[in-house]
Amino acid sequence: MPISIKEVICTKEGFTTCASKILAGYRSPYDATVVRKLFDADAILIGKVNMDEFAMGSSTENSSIKLTRNPWNLECVPGGSSGGSAASVSAGECVISLGSDTGGSIRQPASFCGCVGLKPTYGRVSRYGLVAFASSLDQIGPLSRNILDSAVTLSVIGGKDPKDTTSVDLPLPDYLEKIKQGIDDNVPIRIGLPKEYFTEDLNKEIKDLIMKAVQALEKQGAEVVEVSLPHTEFAVATYYIICTAEASANLARFDGVRYGFRHTDSRNIIDMYKRTRSDGFGAEVKRRILLGTYVLSSGYYDAYYLKAQKVRRLITQDFEKAFQKCDVIIGPTSPTPAFRFGEKTQNPLEMYLSDIYTISVNLAALPAISVPCGLTQEGLPVGLQFIGKHFDEEHLLSVAYLYEQNREKDIGFPLL
Amino acid sequence: MEYESVIGMEVHVEINTQSKAFCSCSTNFHAPPNTQVCPVCLGMPGVLPVLNKEFVNKAIAVGLALNCSIAKWSKMDRKNYFYPDLAKNYQISQYDLPLCQNGYLEIEVKGEKKRIRILRAHLEEDTARNTHDLGGGYSGVDFNRSGVPLLEIVTYPDLRSSEEVFVFLTELKQLLEYLGVSDCNMEEGSLRAEANVSVREKGSDALGVKTEIKNVASFSGVVKAIEYEVDRQIQTLQSGGKVIQETRGWDPDRGVTFSQRHKESAHDYRYFPEPDLVPLAVSDKWVEQVRQTMPELPQTRRKRFQEEYGLSLYDASVLTSTKVMADYYEKTVQLGADPKQAANWIQVELQAVLTYENATIENSPITPEHIAQLIALVKDEVISGKIAKEVLRKVFKTGKSPEEIIKEEGLVQITDIEAIRKIVREVIEKNPSQAEQYRSGKDKLFGFFVGQIMRETQGKANPKIVNDILKEELNK
Numbered sequence: 001m002p003i004s005i006k007e008v009i010c011t012k013e014g015f016t017t018c019a020s021k022i023l024a025g026y027r028s029p030y031d032a033t034v035v036r037k038l039f040d041a042d043a044i045l046i047g048k049v050n051m052d053e054f055a056m057g058s059s060t061e062n063s064s065i066k067l068t069r070n071p072w073n074l075e076c077v078p079g080g081s082s083g084g085s086a087a088s089v090s091a092g093e094c095v096i097s098l099g100s101d102t103g104g105s106i107r108q109p110a111s112f113c114g115c116v117g118l119k120p121t122y123g124r125v126s127r128y129g130l131v132a133f134a135s136s137l138d139q140i141g142p143l144s145r146n147i148l149d150s151a152v153t154l155s156v157i158g159g160k161d162p163k164d165t166t167s168v169d170l171p172l173p174d175y176l177e178k179i180k181q182g183i184d185d186n187v188p189i190r191i192g193l194p195k196e197y198f199t200e201d202l203n204k205e206i207k208d209l210i211m212k213a214v215q216a217l218e219k220q221g222a223e224v225v226e227v228s229l230p231h232t233e234f235a236v237a238t239y240y241i242i243c244t245a246e247a248s249a250n251l252a253r254f255d256g257v258r259y260g261f262r263h264t265d266s267r268n269i270i271d272m273y274k275r276t277r278s279d280g281f282g283a284e285v286k287r288r289i290l291l292g293t294y295v296l297s298s299g300y301y302d303a304y305y306l307k308a309q310k311v312r313r314l315i316t317q318d319f320e321k322a323f324q325k326c327d328v329i330i331g332p333t334s335p336t337p338a339f340r341f342g343e344k345t346q347n348p349l350e351m352y353l354s355d356i357y358t359i360s361v362n363l364a365a366l367p368a369i370s371v372p373c374g375l376t377q378e379g380l381p382v383g384l385q386f387i388g389k390h391f392d393e394e395h396l397l398s399v400a401y402l403y404e405q406n407r408e409k410d411i412g413f414p415l416l
Numbered sequence: 417m418e419y420e421s422v423i424g425m426e427v428h429v430e431i432n433t434q435s436k437a438f439c440s441c442s443t444n445f446h447a448p449p450n451t452q453v454c455p456v457c458l459g460m461p462g463v464l465p466v467l468n469k470e471f472v473n474k475a476i477a478v479g480l481a482l483n484c485s486i487a488k489w490s491k492m493d494r495k496n497y498f499y500p501d502l503a504k505n506y507q508i509s510q511y512d513l514p515l516c517q518n519g520y521l522e523i524e525v526k527g528e529k530k531r532i533r534i535l536r537a538h539l540e541e542d543t544a545r546n547t548h549d550l551g552g553g554y555s556g557v558d559f560n561r562s563g564v565p566l567l568e569i570v571t572y573p574d575l576r577s578s579e580e581v582f583v584f585l586t587e588l589k590q591l592l593e594y595l596g597v598s599d600c601n602m603e604e605g606s607l608r609a610e611a612n613v614s615v616r617e618k619g620s621d622a623l624g625v626k627t628e629i630k631n632v633a634s635f636s637g638v639v640k641a642i643e644y645e646v647d648r649q650i651q652t653l654q655s656g657g658k659v660i661q662e663t664r665g666w667d668p669d670r671g672v673t674f675s676q677r678h679k680e681s682a683h684d685y686r687y688f689p690e691p692d693l694v695p696l697a698v699s700d701k702w703v704e705q706v707r708q709t710m711p712e713l714p715q716t717r718r719k720r721f722q723e724e725y726g727l728s729l730y731d732a733s734v735l736t737s738t739k740v741m742a743d744y745y746e747k748t749v750q751l752g753a754d755p756k757q758a759a760n761w762i763q764v765e766l767q768a769v770l771t772y773e774n775a776t777i778e779n780s781p782i783t784p785e786h787i788a789q790l791i792a793l794v795k796d797e798v799i800s801g802k803i804a805k806e807v808l809r810k811v812f813k814t815g816k817s818p819e820e821i822i823k824e825e826g827l828v829q830i831t832d833i834e835a836i837r838k839i840v841r842e843v844i845e846k847n848p849s850q851a852e853q854y855r856s857g858k859d860k861l862f863g864f865f866v867g868q869i870m871r872e873t874q875g876k877a878n879p880k881i882v883n884d885i886l887k888e889e890l891n892k
Contacts (some may be wrong), residue, residue: 253503259460
């Protein structure tokens, strides 16, 4: 099976630069646990793929390596941060790509490039060998052209890893087998539509495509219920406090002392740190390190970091309540289809809002998958997001598969 | 105005686990530089820590020995600061939920017992070591020590003098050695003591402004640094000055403390919960399991030695000063030696040999079996006490047992009365004038005859029998 791997996942083969100048030419001395598992299952690595620097971004424009284009429209971004993964799958360069998802970085590019992208439950897949951006949110997952390929991949890469104490020791089902068995006809599927996801802000074209998908599932006997996720409006703010706080510590090790880029023209150690990190990191990474350092600072910790942790808990509770009424939550993956290069680079906040539907899922540690559900008038793919219960990838994948098998039409693949 | 000093201690203890705190590298950090390292302790991209269970076990043991409560629920935190010896530029430590809390250690100073309260003891990782003598304008970093487990023990400011500090540190070190959790070598940095020192008007409850004294390499250094610092603070206050909150170093050559870092430039460590490690849940069962494996602690053992073996407080203290010594003593007694004889032999004779040979009880070839055998041989009058001391030296040199040495060298005591009588008569015959003088009242010459007899027998004649027979023969 030919696979590509995001540059943020460690492989002995090739480079692991995280698309950053600070790790230019860096080769990892070890393989990530997921990589070892895939190699043991006879996967073939055909390449490491581009991304936003340290997985920070939603368009892959924050890469210090190269520009990655959307195979559906070369003027558009592939999404991000796993833009290289989505583009490589969409363009048919590989069957599966491994990406990482901290706030939507698998699902949003999958949606932009018209492929399937799965973010497993936090703890389902080992993070050992994933260069950390925000440790409590990061998860590795597959991108593929269809659900079965992602399901197979999860069966290979999932499971408890003694090297990652946050990975969970739960039975790992053979997802392919489970999906093929299908859903028990006697138990109706209950699908929840969060009212907060279907407001006036949602692009009309996208809304119509999502509702069509819901109808397709209703035809298959699914019951549709409205649910509420009342703290959704705080998700972006909460996310950018927690992820930047963790990132500020996780990225502290890139200091020029042991590996990677070092600024050689410096007077002393402090000067070396400053010049190395000033030159080595891109603007978005520096912005997040500064923000994270600020929210953890003495006197601000309670107001920001501690408060954000409390809101995170409330967001998780929103989902727990919603899941009392439904089995799977459905909504858009992204508020817009792929946008053009440069369209949002001048306004970080607007870029951050493109992850508005995906971020809550990471905060609540839930599994979710983006599945193509049609093309816009302009011919750009739109993604439908399914959100499942904790560690219930089995049900999540089964419902998504039911949709995939019964959708109006397959969007097919871009003509390059 | 009369002042009193108020002192709290922070002691860092390197825990002697097989592997490091968060990876499987060996803790043998004296190996050649950067040989005991892996991606985890080098802070390579993508690695994750895994907490060492043995580290937690040993920390719980220390907590229990210090009468602390063991938290059922604790967590690790990240302490953020940049320094080349810190691989990740954050240290994994514990901030607001330490593993051990609210304990005490009892000390005795000038016959008075006092409890020094322990605020907390928490888990953390050691840093690498920077070296600045490589030349070429570069410094080097040896990561062998990076990630070695450390336990930081923090007391309340309950200590009132440098003497109390010395006793506290000595008791603590003894406790840690008994538990077998650390090498406790201050010179090598496996035990590091920092003192928070302030002074106040005697009788006051308020705390004065404190200074923190760091980087002192010995107990006596800590004592001297505290004495200097207390004097300095009192003089500062008496001359109308103010003590500034700061970190001070200790210059052992000049015997002074000196300012290192002011409070204003103190680090903001930006602690936050370590997201790479799940919280540490310690069940009652786990704590009990650790308790079962704990040895008898020095204070308890000291008391038992007095009661069970009838030893004086002094003897019991000396024999329990290290676990090795106490174990050695008890083994000797268990092998049948008289407890008081064993105490004497170990404290006096064995120590003399070890001192002379510049050896320690651990690396000496003399075993408790040897000591017990020697005591038995003397008791059974096979050899004299004097010969026994010689034999002990030979045991050290050869590693052979006392019995072997006695046999090989024919040192068995002569107890045959007729054989001794024969020698006594010969000696008297050879020295008729001395015999005459003795008989006419010069008692002191008795020793002369004993000496002659011992020379004839190479010291092997039983002294008591010699005395009796010599008296008999001279008085005939």
